[in-house]
Amino acid sequence: MAQKPSIPKGTRDFSPSEVIKRNYIFDIIKKHFQTFGFQPIETPSFENSETLMGKYGDEGDRLIFNILNSGDFLSKVDDSLYNSRDSNKITPGISEKALRYDLTVPFARYVVMHQNELDFPFKRYQIQPVWRADRPQKGRFREFYQCDADVVGSDSLLQEVELIQLYDTVFNDLKLEGVIIKLNNRKILAGIAEVIGAKDLLIDFTVALDKLDKIGEDGVKKEMLSKGISESAIQKASPLFNLTGSNADQLDRLEELLKDSEEGSKGISELRFIMETITSLGLQSAKLVIDVTLARGLNYYTGAIFEVGAPEGVSMGSIGGGGRYDDLTGIFGLPNVSGVGISFGLDRIYLVMEELGLFPEAIDRSLDVLCLNFGAKEGLAALKLTTVLRKHGIKADIYPSDAKINKQFKYANNRKVPYVILLGTEELNNNSFVVKHMETGKQTTYALSKVETFIGGLQ
Known part of the structure; x- marks a missing residue:
C-alpha cells in the first residue's frame, strides 16, 4: 500500500476558499501601496548565502534555509573537515545559496545592483513568499508571504508618518479596527544602553x-x-519594563532619563515629531502607542521601529512591523542611503480576520450561475448561453455531462451557486431558459433572445 503523502511542517495547502480570501487581502494591500505611490518589484526566491548571512543577527542566521549545491556537494569537503562534524564550518563548502529570510535585505541588494536605473527617493512594494526555519505554531509558519513597502534615498521623517498612515488606511479598509501600532526608536534603545553602562x-x-x-x-x-x-545595569533599566502613561508622558520621562545621551535625545526628538504629526493629522481607526521595550531584534534598524498588534481580545502575535535603516545598502557597497519600510503579515492578518468574521459574506462564491446539462443538443445550447454570460463578466459554468439532475443540483449546492439555469428540451423548443434561485426556490423564465434582462438583474 502506498504511503500517504504529506507536506513539510510549517507549510500549508490552500483551498479555493482560502486562496480567494488571501487574494482579497492582497488586493486591498496592493491597492493602497499604489495609491501611496509605491512601485512593484520582485526578486528571486533564493539569494547567494553571502547576501543573507550576517544581516539578521545570530538568531536570524540560524533560521535561514540553506540550499545544498547541485551534484556531488560533498566532493569539495576534505576528510578532516567532514570528520569534524562542525556544521558551521562544513556549510559554506556545500551550500552557496539560501532561501530568502525576508524581503528587505534582497531589496537592499536590488537597490545597489540597479542604482543607476532608479529615481531616488525610490518607493517600492513587494509581495512574495519568504522562508524561515522556525518552530511552527499558531500564526508562525516556515513558508509565508510578506507584503513590504519601503522608501530609500530620503531621511525625512515624513516617510515614517506616511507609513503609519498606510498601515491605518489598509487596516481600516480591511475593517480591522482597533489595531495597535507600536512605535519606538533604535536610538532610544542605544541611549538607554549607554546610560546604564x-x-x-x-x-x-x-x-x-x-x-x-x-x-x-x-x-x-x-x-x-x-x-x-x-545586575546594576539591569536595575537601572528596570523602570522601562513598566513604563506607563500617555505617549507624551512617556516621552517626557524618557527625555529626562536620556538627557546625558546625545543619541538617545535625538531618538526622543524623532519620536516626538512623528507622534505630534500623526496627532495633528489623525488616524482612521488604528491606535498609535509608544512601546520603549520594542526592539524587533534585527541589527539593521537605526531609527524608528514599528510593530502592529492585533485588536484587543484576539490572541495573535504581531501582524506587521518595520523600521528605519540608515545604511542597509552600505553592506553591499552603497553607503549612506537611508531607508524606511514596513511589512504586513498576511498569514496572521488572515487568521485575525477569520476569527473576527471580517471577510465579505459571499467572498468565496466561485460561481454566480451553473447551467445544468440535459443532453448533447441541450448542452450545446447551454454552453452558448454560458459563453454570453461570461462575456458580460458573470462567473458562469456548465455541468460537463448529462448526469442525473439530482447529482447536478447537489453539485450546485456544494459550490454554493446562487442561480441554476435549466435549459432542457421544452425550453429549447420555446427559445427560453429557466433560472432557479437556489435560496428561495423561485423559478423565472427568460427568452434566449433577451439574456440581458437576466444579466441586468445580476449586476
Whole structure:
C-alpha cells in the first residue's frame, strides 16, 4: 500500500476558499501601496548565502534555509573537515545559496545592483513568499508571504508618518479596527544602553528586551545576565519594563532619563515629531502607542521601529512591523542611503480576520450561475448561453455531462451557486431558459433572445 503523502511542517495547502480570501487581502494591500505611490518589484526566491548571512543577527542566521549545491556537494569537503562534524564550518563548502529570510535585505541588494536605473527617493512594494526555519505554531509558519513597502534615498521623517498612515488606511479598509501600532526608536534603545553602562552589549540588550511580552520581566533579566549585562545595569533599566502613561508622558520621562545621551535625545526628538504629526493629522481607526521595550531584534534598524498588534481580545502575535535603516545598502557597497519600510503579515492578518468574521459574506462564491446539462443538443445550447454570460463578466459554468439532475443540483449546492439555469428540451423548443434561485426556490423564465434582462438583474 502506498504511503500517504504529506507536506513539510510549517507549510500549508490552500483551498479555493482560502486562496480567494488571501487574494482579497492582497488586493486591498496592493491597492493602497499604489495609491501611496509605491512601485512593484520582485526578486528571486533564493539569494547567494553571502547576501543573507550576517544581516539578521545570530538568531536570524540560524533560521535561514540553506540550499545544498547541485551534484556531488560533498566532493569539495576534505576528510578532516567532514570528520569534524562542525556544521558551521562544513556549510559554506556545500551550500552557496539560501532561501530568502525576508524581503528587505534582497531589496537592499536590488537597490545597489540597479542604482543607476532608479529615481531616488525610490518607493517600492513587494509581495512574495519568504522562508524561515522556525518552530511552527499558531500564526508562525516556515513558508509565508510578506507584503513590504519601503522608501530609500530620503531621511525625512515624513516617510515614517506616511507609513503609519498606510498601515491605518489598509487596516481600516480591511475593517480591522482597533489595531495597535507600536512605535519606538533604535536610538532610544542605544541611549538607554549607554546610560546604564551596557553600550557595548546593545544587541544583546535589545534582543532580550524585545522578548518582554513573551518571557516576562524575570525572563528578560535572566537572559540579560546570561549575556554579561551586570545586575546594576539591569536595575537601572528596570523602570522601562513598566513604563506607563500617555505617549507624551512617556516621552517626557524618557527625555529626562536620556538627557546625558546625545543619541538617545535625538531618538526622543524623532519620536516626538512623528507622534505630534500623526496627532495633528489623525488616524482612521488604528491606535498609535509608544512601546520603549520594542526592539524587533534585527541589527539593521537605526531609527524608528514599528510593530502592529492585533485588536484587543484576539490572541495573535504581531501582524506587521518595520523600521528605519540608515545604511542597509552600505553592506553591499552603497553607503549612506537611508531607508524606511514596513511589512504586513498576511498569514496572521488572515487568521485575525477569520476569527473576527471580517471577510465579505459571499467572498468565496466561485460561481454566480451553473447551467445544468440535459443532453448533447441541450448542452450545446447551454454552453452558448454560458459563453454570453461570461462575456458580460458573470462567473458562469456548465455541468460537463448529462448526469442525473439530482447529482447536478447537489453539485450546485456544494459550490454554493446562487442561480441554476435549466435549459432542457421544452425550453429549447420555446427559445427560453429557466433560472432557479437556489435560496428561495423561485423559478423565472427568460427568452434566449433577451439574456440581458437576466444579466441586468445580476449586476
